[in-house]
Amino acid sequence: MFERIREKLEILADAAKYDVSCSSSGSNRKNTNKGLGDSEGSGICHSYTEDGRCVSLLKILLTNHCIYDCAFCVSRKSNDIKRAAFTVEEVVELTMNFYRRNYIEGLFLSSGIFKNADYTMERLVRIVKKLRIEERFNGYIHLKTIPGASEELLKEAGLYADRMSINLEMPTESGLKLLAPEKSHEDVKKPLDFIQKNIVQLKDEKSLIKSAPKFVPAGQSTQMVIGATPETDKEIMHTASNFYKDFSLKRVYYSGYIPISTDTRLPIIGSQPPLIRENRLYQTDWLMRFYGFDVQEILNDAHPNLDADIDPKLSWALRNLDQFPVDVNTADYKMILRVPGIGVGSAKKIVQARKFGRLHQNQLKKIGIAFKKARHFIRYADSPLQLRDFDASHLKGVILSESTSKYLKTPQNQLSLF
Amino acid sequence: MELYVFDGTLEGLLTAVFDCYQRKSGAVKIVSQENFHPDVFQESFTVVSADEKANRVWAGLRKKLDKDWMLRFYKSFLSENQETFHDLLEFSRYILDNPAGAGENFGNKHVLAISQMAQKVHREKHRMEAFIRFQQTADGIFYAHIEPDFNVLPLISDHFKNRYADQKWIIYDLKRKYGLYFDLEKVEEVVFDFTTEMSPALNALPETLLDPKEELYSLLWKDYFRSTNIPARKNMKLHIRHIPKRYWKYLSEKQA
Numbered sequence: 001m002f003e004r005i006r007e008k009l010e011i012l013a014d015a016a017k018y019d020v021s022c023s024s025s026g027s028n029r030k031n032t033n034k035g036l037g038d039s040e041g042s043g044i045c046h047s048y049t050e051d052g053r054c055v056s057l058l059k060i061l062l063t064n065h066c067i068y069d070c071a072f073c074v075s076r077k078s079n080d081i082k083r084a085a086f087t088v089e090e091v092v093e094l095t096m097n098f099y100r101r102n103y104i105e106g107l108f109l110s111s112g113i114f115k116n117a118d119y120t121m122e123r124l125v126r127i128v129k130k131l132r133i134e135e136r137f138n139g140y141i142h143l144k145t146i147p148g149a150s151e152e153l154l155k156e157a158g159l160y161a162d163r164m165s166i167n168l169e170m171p172t173e174s175g176l177k178l179l180a181p182e183k184s185h186e187d188v189k190k191p192l193d194f195i196q197k198n199i200v201q202l203k204d205e206k207s208l209i210k211s212a213p214k215f216v217p218a219g220q221s222t223q224m225v226i227g228a229t230p231e232t233d234k235e236i237m238h239t240a241s242n243f244y245k246d247f248s249l250k251r252v253y254y255s256g257y258i259p260i261s262t263d264t265r266l267p268i269i270g271s272q273p274p275l276i277r278e279n280r281l282y283q284t285d286w287l288m289r290f291y292g293f294d295v296q297e298i299l300n301d302a303h304p305n306l307d308a309d310i311d312p313k314l315s316w317a318l319r320n321l322d323q324f325p326v327d328v329n330t331a332d333y334k335m336i337l338r339v340p341g342i343g344v345g346s347a348k349k350i351v352q353a354r355k356f357g358r359l360h361q362n363q364l365k366k367i368g369i370a371f372k373k374a375r376h377f378i379r380y381a382d383s384p385l386q387l388r389d390f391d392a393s394h395l396k397g398v399i400l401s402e403s404t405s406k407y408l409k410t411p412q413n414q415l416s417l418f
Numbered sequence: 419m420e421l422y423v424f425d426g427t428l429e430g431l432l433t434a435v436f437d438c439y440q441r442k443s444g445a446v447k448i449v450s451q452e453n454f455h456p457d458v459f460q461e462s463f464t465v466v467s468a469d470e471k472a473n474r475v476w477a478g479l480r481k482k483l484d485k486d487w488m489l490r491f492y493k494s495f496l497s498e499n500q501e502t503f504h505d506l507l508e509f510s511r512y513i514l515d516n517p518a519g520a521g522e523n524f525g526n527k528h529v530l531a532i533s534q535m536a537q538k539v540h541r542e543k544h545r546m547e548a549f550i551r552f553q554q555t556a557d558g559i560f561y562a563h564i565e566p567d568f569n570v571l572p573l574i575s576d577h578f579k580n581r582y583a584d585q586k587w588i589i590y591d592l593k594r595k596y597g598l599y600f601d602l603e604k605v606e607e608v609v610f611d612f613t614t615e616m617s618p619a620l621n622a623l624p625e626t627l628l629d630p631k632e633e634l635y636s637l638l639w640k641d642y643f644r645s646t647n648i649p650a651r652k653n654m655k656l657h658i659r660h661i662p663k664r665y666w667k668y669l670s671e672k673q674a
């Protein structure tokens with residue numbers, strides 16, 4: 001009797017793992033009904049996979065049956081694999097029992113499309129409704145929006161889910177057309193827009209009437225597959241930037257393509273997933289969201305791809321040496337934030353600390369900036385006289401040779417942010 | 419240098435601070451009873467815990483320190499570390515002797531030591547909240563035992579109480595031989611007399627005590643952990659940085 005459910009879970013967890021989002025943060029669902037769970041604050045990683053990714057949600061497909069044939073997807077119709085489908089009850093029980101044992105923060109539920117969009121979406125909604133209403137479950141729920149599902153169903157789903165997402169899959173329309181002729185970016189924009197409008201509307205209502213229901217409190221996200229089609233980094237990040245702006249997305253995820261198909265349109269099986277590139281894209285994403293950079297400054301026609309050997313912030317600084325050095329004792333917070341080797345936390349501390357007196361080298365080190373890297377770009381109270389005749393390529397050489405060279409030695413692995 | 423011996427409790431430590439002032443002590447070294455090895459050549463003073471004195475010191479500290487600092491004080495106390503006890507004593511005297519705001523002076527070694535220790539204890543608290551794995555017993559209680567580096571049960575109590583409000587649970591600290599029991603209403607401290615010494619390995623509860631479904635769910639969780647891994651991205655260094663090996667024994671997914 002165990003075998004059947006074990007096999008289903010194996011198939012449907014395996015097929016869901018390529019969706020990289022694991023975040024369980026950003027919601028504010030309290031346990032007010034003496035039910036089970038809460039999802040306040042910033043989520044917990046209960047475990048980590050051997051590839052170092054956080055495991056915080058039970059991430060599964062309802063089914064891997066699908067009527068579509070997207071070339072990049074393991075669940076595509078033409079792929080000869082084992083198929084399975086959970087019942088509504090099975091998903092509810094798995095979620096409740098995993099949650100009760102402190103294995104997970106909640107559920108990430110997606111699905112292949114069987115029969116049609118509404119048929120699939122209706123089942124997804126039934127599961128989350130049952131969890132919230134019958135089981136009084138307050139844990140985190142991330143629900144996939146099925147492209148083409150009716151607005152009534154989306155609206156109902158939004159009442160129970162903390163986050164909803166719908167994947168762009170390929171960064172450009174032409175890339176998508178190449179691998180999934182039946183799909184388009186339009187199919188993604190429509191529901192994103194609809195849900196976003198409802199979020200805004202219900203927020204307004206909530207400010208008037210306290211008891212107005214929560215609607216997708218942790219917002220929406222999307223994912224793009226990187227390296228399956230020949231887009232430039234510029235195309236990828238400009239698309240991301242537009243989607244952040246147009247739909248107030250909470251996150252865009254970049255998932256390095258893992259070859260799973262012998263389709264000649266795709267990289268061959270066994271080739272390395274582009275993990276460094278993926279990391280550089282995440283760094284760029286952070287520069288846009290937290291460091292006040294416009295995507296145009298980092299990626300443009302003159303510079304359409306990110307460097308592999310240095311991070312995009314350093315790369316930008318080297319291309320704009322005329323804006324340096326920055327005097328940490330007088331410069332704007334905004335400009336301090338742009339110095340390679342200074343993060344958001346340190347920049348804030350610098351601005352606070354300098355009120356008590358001019359900052360010296362040892363204080364900057366204590367504050368926690370990456371001094372070795374930053375020193376080329378800053379002036380401080382006791383900075384040495386510097387003949388600034390460095391050119392960019394020389395500076396890059398100096399910084400690379402001084403760094404502990406995490407960039408050069410471990411090209412296979414994910415890098416840390418900055 | 420005077421040697422103070424206290425009983426290892428927070429009241430005791432705070433009483434010691436009070437006694438320092440009352441006895442007009444200069445340099446003091448404090449040690450907890452269990453780590454005290456009487457020495458014929460050194461005289462020692464035994465602190466007698468007194469609520470009255472402890473409360474006055476606590477109130478005095480509260481006037482000078484904000485809420486975050488008070489919490490840091492408590493957290494670092496839970497480290498049960500001898501040096502930290504000493505740091506806390508010196509820190510208290512330093513704070514009481516100086517105007518408010520002295521807590522920001524990270525140039526003071528006791529201030530720095532305590533804030534760093536509080537950070538460590540906090541990390542352990544967070545890890546326990548993540549790594550605890552309950553097993554459902556036949557009588558419907560969710561049970562887990564742990565052996566944390568620090569005495570973090572008092573810190574994790576609220577988290578589990580809020581989250582698992584509709585199930586009875588027990589979290590037992592095998593090292594310190596006490597646990598928390600939530601009975602759907604309140605959390606209580608409990609002490610068990612395990613007939614045989616409880617094995618620290620996970621799944622140590624004998625099968626006869628478990629709910630018949632328990633085996634299935636721990637199996638499914640292991641299956642899930644394996645299925646969600648992407649071998650092409652394998653990165654064990656990162657994996658171990660996130661879950662240091664000493665925690666693996668808690669994690670059912672890491673058992674063979």
Ligand code: SF4
Nearest residue numbers: 066068070073076112
């Ligand atoms: S519709 Fe979704 S599940 Fe189906 S093949 Fe395309 S990407 Fe895969």
